[in-house]
Amino acid sequence: xxxxxxxxxxxxxxxxxxxxxxxxxxxxxxxxxxxxxxxxxxxxxxxxxxxxxxxxxxxxxxxxxxxxxxxxxxxxxxxxxxxxxxxxxxxxxxxxxxxxxxxxxxxxxxxx
Numbered sequence: 001x002x003x004x005x006x007x008x009x010x011x012x013x014x015x016x017x018x019x020x021x022x023x024x025x026x027x028x029x030x031x032x033x034x035x036x037x038x039x040x041x042x043x044x045x046x047x048x049x050x051x052x053x054x055x056x057x058x059x060x061x062x063x064x065x066x067x068x069x070x071x072x073x074x075x076x077x078x079x080x081x082x083x084x085x086x087x088x089x090x091x092x093x094x095x096x097x098x099x100x101x102x103x104x105x106x107x108x109x110x111x112x
Contacts, residue, residue, distance in 0.1 A: 038093035043107055045074045045087035050097035050105035054083050084108075 045067060052063035060078050063085075067074060078085045085105075088094035097105045 038089045041071055042087040042093045042095040046085055046095045046097040047105055047107055049076050050085040053085055054099035055104055
């Protein structure tokens with residue numbers, strides 16, 4: 001009969017522990033910087049996309065082409081009722097810009 005191995009002697013368990021430890025260390029080392037950079041990127045993308053959509057009158061899909069290199073993770077969505085565009089990086093940051101007559105597109109107030 002084959003000897004049954006415990007959970008702690010299996011190679012995949014230790015691989016999972018090492019990967020989890022590396023991810024945690026990366027988050028501790030770079031998490032705050034990543035969050036701040038993501039907030040700046042989503043704020044920029046929301047304001048530019050809102051202006052593109054509601055000032056220039058282009059479609060949101062066409063406005064998505066204006067994103068800068070490195071902004072591939074930023075997703076754009078619109079609320080036509082409020083005339084606003086939200087830019088987000090899932091689970092990290094999100095910002096919304098709304099069109100206001102006479103002012104153009106302005107970011108919503110940050111509660112940070």
